[in-house]
Structure formats: structure tokens, C-alpha cells
Amino acid sequence: MTVKIVRRVAILVASVLVASIVVFLFMAVLPGDPAQVALGVNATPELVAKTRAEFGIDRPLVTQYFDWMGGVLQGDFGRSYVTREEIGPALTDRLGVTLWLVGAGMLVALLIAIPAGTFAAVRHRKADGTALSGLSQIGVAIPAFLAGIILVQIFAVQLRWLPSGGWTPPVQDPGEFLRGLVLPALSLGLVQGAVLTRYVRSAVLDTLGQDYLRTARSKGLRPFQALFRHGLRNAAVPVVTVLGLQLSTLLIGAVVVERVFVLPGLGSMLLDSVASRDLLSVQGIVLVLVVGVLLVNFVVDVLYTVLDPRLRGS
């Protein structure tokens, strides 16, 4: 167990390092001078040169990289070229919004997928079960931004029940916060829910075919009863794997949904920073995202061992 975790941590650290180098090099070869972008169309070459020196981007790439990584290791992500504020605090601020969004989206997805998937599996030979899995097929094909646009049209523009976008922090006004989170979470969650429904369905179907469930049925339990008492924990193992993988796609979906709903999350910060060639910010954001995805995989790995005692030995 300990060896396994140490190995996983080593992989995590190595992946972060490689990712940081790749991101750094990518930004370095992107056309467009951050100083020129920051100064605008009327800047003189002298001013651009001065600003490049101020940003430190006139130094050799290797120096810049080690300078940046050295700072990051001490928790200092540097100061943005464009906003002139500390990147670290901005990152945590934005990450908070994205985590709420992803968390709420995941919750919606699970609330849809677990009952729907289970139902579709148990009744897979009946018309209603087949219809439900057909419906999930359609859901899979809808991109999150389209779901968002449709939801906004119905619930914000036509009915005016919910805001079409914007962000209120939970501490400021919990009611407004929830109202604002409903539509973005739904547009992320509906599509993810459809995807997960299919996995839940096949995992449950798989479990239903197992001998121990047949034994449970033969003892007189109804299909749902048998499943709840004996099967769901086993069906959870493959679903948790998929959940971990889906979290990364959820993050990507969040970037788009943040734009549709004007949420000040990490995704919109990333798009803005790339457009304004705010290299340090981009590097910081991507690093946080990479670490996030790797951490999720790590957690999934650990969850495995908790859910399935057979895996504890290795």
C-alpha cells in the first residue's frame, strides 16, 4: 500500500515537471510579443524593449524557466503582465468558481445517472428501460454549451426565472449563488449524466449477471432489493473509474460553460490570458489544471482499494 502510494506520488511529481516544461515551451514559441500586446498599437520599439526587460522576457529561456519554477515551488506564481496582480491568489479565486461548477455539475450528473442507469439496467428488457437508455444516447450527443444556450433561452430569456449568467459568491448571498449555479450546473450535468447513465447501466447489468445476485434472488429478494443490498457496491468500482476520467472532460466542459454563463472561473481566465499573451498566468493555470487532473486520478486509485478489498493486497 505505502509503496504503491509513494510510486504514485513520484509519477505525479514527474508528470507535473514534464507538463510545466511543455507548457513553458509552447508559450515561448507562440507568435506574439507579450510586451507589444500589453502596450498596444502606438508603442514605440524603445518602450516595447523596456517593457520586455521589465517582464524579464528578454532573458534566455532556461533562466526564465528555472526562475518561474523556483518561484512556483515556493508558492509564488509571479505577477501578471497584464493585470499586475499576484497570480497565486487570482488562481485560488478562480479555481474556487470552477470547483463549484464542476462539483455541482458532477452532482447533477450522479443524481441523474445512478437512478436512471440502475433503472435502465434492471428493466433492460422492458420498453421503459430501453427508452431510457435511448434517451441517454441522445443526451450524449449534445455538447454542454448547446445545452447551456437552450437552458438560457428557456429559463432566463423566456421565463426569466433564473439569471442568464454571472457569479455571486456563496458567502455574499447564498440564495443568489444557488440561483446562478443552477443553469450552468444543469448544462454541464445533463450531458455528463447521459454519459454516466450508460456506464452505470452496463455496470449494473454486469453485476445482475453475477452468481451472488442470483443467489440473493433465489432467497426471495426482488431485483431492486437484491441490487441495493448486495450489488451496488460492486457496480460502483467501474463507475468510479469512469467518474475519474469524466472529471477531466468535465473540466474542459467547464471552460466552455464558464464562457456561456460569464463565470469568472479558471477556464475564462485561461482564455483571456492566452489572448493577451499573459504567459505567466497561462503557465500557472495550466499547471494547476494538470495537478488537478493528476490528483483526481490519484484519488480514484485510492478509492479503488477502499471499494474493492481484492485490490488491497497488491
Place this chain on the structure above:
Amino acid sequence: MKARIHAAVWALLLVASGCSAGSSATVAKDPGTLAIGYTAEPANFDFTRTDGAAIPQALLYNVYEGLVKLDANAKIVPLLAESWTISEDRKTYDFKLRKNAKFSNGAPFTAEDVKFSLMRVKTDWTVSIKSTMDVVDRVDVVAPDHARVVLTKPSNGWLFSLTSRLGAMFSPTGVADLANKPVGTGPYTVSSRRRGDSIVLKENPAYWGRKPAYSTVVLKYIKDPTALNNALLSNGIDVISAITVPDSIPQFQSDDRFTVVEGTTNSEVTLAFNNARPPLNDVRVRKALSYAIDRKALLDTAWAGRGTLIGSMVPPTDPWYEDLSNAYPFDPAKAKALLAEAGQPHPTLRLRIPNLPYAVSAAQVVSSQLADVGVTVTIEPLDFPAVWLKQVFTDRDYDLSIIQHVEARDIVTFGRPKYYWGYDGKPVQQNLAKADSGTPQEQIDAMRQVARRLSEDAAADWLFLFPNVIVAKSKVTGFVRNQVSESFDLTGLAPR
């Protein structure tokens, strides 16, 4: 066990994030609050060191004030200066200042602050427009309410630029953290901001002038035009400061909940010719292209027919405006003849444009109309701003480009041979100098000469002038119809 620890970390992060995210930006339902949607967000609050239109749009005239301002008709009118006189040689300006003006940190506004602010442009500002202030020789404090500015040479451009952010008045006690804490004399102060979302302005209780009708103004930043429209339709905001997709205008016009205010801007959508490089260094080729483009049809396609055909780098709100839009009427036959005469019947040109909607749709019209006269155009969209700035603007590696030139009186850029136009014309440079140093009438005459000469030389093709379209809930009134200053002026807004 491990899983539980990670879950706890996750939960902590969620809670912490909620706590760290600033305060107050909800659009309240109370009538004293107004929410306005904008597309471009200020990077920070310091327009002395950060370029771009978004910062002065939010802060100028609202939080910061200058000695003078531009009114709705683009006329220079008093603000912190009650009046001013100009000496015979047009080099000395005497400003009589308001006595009761105060900065939002409590410091009184005096002639010392005028001296501090104007001299500071030279020493502390880093944005490129600061060069207009180079003509200031010195500022004398004659009395607390009397500042005298002495220029090294006469300059009309200087007084005009005082209406921009360059003329904003700062207090020596209020410049410690301009990027985050602006201190001005205006009717509003910055109360809070949430990056990526909004800025909240609150009424300045100690304001010297007329109290604003709205005590709180929320500036909401919504980059996506559809989301911006939806916010207005769903009561998220009260005003769209500028419509960026013309197709959505009829939807608001037909709905009596909203008013649509249409005016002009300073923003010329220009087909730039690289005057410095063959084949466009030949005036006949440039004229041919100008004849080959049907600008009316282009405006219909690219911007739903909204906007003004101007034919020069001069918007109708400048005193020397004349309609030159018929200088090159649509005439493909003449275009072909001119190309043949220039020995370039079938040139291939690179049209390198920013990847922005108006430029992309205009480029397609330009390309197909030029194809009709035998010119092959290859459209190359470049990532804006970064790549376009580098390759077209800085390196001047292009034949044709299409871009909005948004700054006021930017016709002066044709006086700079090193500017990306590659235009080097002595008569234009001389007339620009004459206009800057002359009396108001001399200025008008000389500027007309400049515009006419640029048209004769077909130095560029001015496709159209961007319209200013504001959409607001019907109850909000007092908008400045023409967007001519750098400010989105909130001071005149009032409920009906």
C-alpha cells in the same frame, strides 16, 4: 482513510474559495442601482501604465476628471477648470479651477495637483499615447485656483488630449496603488471589483458637482455577445453599452421594453494598403482597389447596413469633417483599366486580418469584389491582438489588412512614415503640423487638406465608420449618443 483525507481537502478548497472571492456585485432590484454590460474588461485600474480602451471607458469622467471634457457633440467644455484663456502666441494656457473640488481620499483639488498630474505624465506614465504631453514645458501654480501651463510650441492636439485620460487629475496622496485603488475627483468611486465579472461604482458623497441619479452603477463584463444580449433580456443588466453583433438590434427595436440609441463613433473600419511595398506603392493600384470595392454592399454584408460611409479618416463629429465617400464610386471597369495602366493586371495580394467578426466578414466581400477585377486575394486571419500586432503592425509584413482604428483624431498617424500604413507624404505632414499650431479656423482648413490629400492618394480605403448602438431598458435615459470620448459617461444617466 486516505480517501477521506482527500475528500476533506477538496471540501476545504470549496469553502475557502467561497470566502476569498471579494464582495458585492449583485444587481439589486432597487431603483438607485444601474447595471451596464460591456464586452471588454479593464485589465487593472491604472491607465497610466496599461493600454487599452476599457480602463478609461470605465473610469474617465466617472471616477477621474480632467480640466476639460468632451461633450456629446465632441466639443471641449469645462470640467475641473471653470474657464481658460489662451495667450496670443497660443503657448500659454491659464486655467481657472473649481474651488470646491475634492479627491475621494479627502484631499482638496488645487493647482498643485494640476502641476503634479501633468508633469507626471512625462515621468511616470508608460503608455504610448503619453507623447502628446511632450509639448508641455512647465506648469506654474499662480494661485491655488489658477494653474498656468506653458507649452514649448503651440498645439491644438494638446488641449484636445486633455479631454482624454492624459488629462486626468491625480492627487500626490492618491497614486500609491493606481492599479487597484483609483483616487479621483469624479462623481463615483470604485467600491469593489470581481475580476472576470464586474466592477461596482458607488456615488462619491463629497462630489463637487451635480449628484448622479444612480447611486450605484455595476459595470458587468460579458465578452460573448449572445450572453450580453441574454443578460439584458433576462433582467441581468439594464444597459448594453455597445452592441457588437448588428443582427440582434431588430430584436430589441421591436420590443417596447427597450430603447435603442444609435450614433457614431471614432472607429474607422479601414482597408489598409501597404503603401511602402509593391504593388501598392503605386497610386494607380491603390486607386484601382478603391474603385473596385462597393462599400455600400460591403457595409450591408459585414455590419447589417449599420454604420456610416465616410471615405476618409475623419468621423462626422470632428469639426473638419467632409463627406468624401464618393471620391471612388464603385466602378470595376475603371479599376481594371487602372490596374492595366500600372502594369499589374492580375496581382496577388495577401489580406492579413485580425480574427474578429467584422474583419472576417468584410474580408470576404473585399476578396470577392477584387476577384471580379482580376485581383487574387488570399485571406489570412491572424490571432488578435498578439499575432496581428506582431506581423502586420510591427513587422509590416502584409499587402492589405482590415482593422478598426478606434482612437480619436487618429488621422495624424498618416503623418508618421514609420506607421504601418507605410505612407510618407510631405504635404500631409506639413498640413498636420500647421493644423496643430494654428487658430481653430486654421486647424479646420489644414485638416481638411490632409483628409483630401489622403483621399487623392488613396492612402487607404475607409470602408465604413462603426456605429455606436446602445440598447437600454426604456426607463433609462441620458446616454451620450455618439461615442467620441474615451469615457462611457455615466454622469448624465437618469431614470425616466
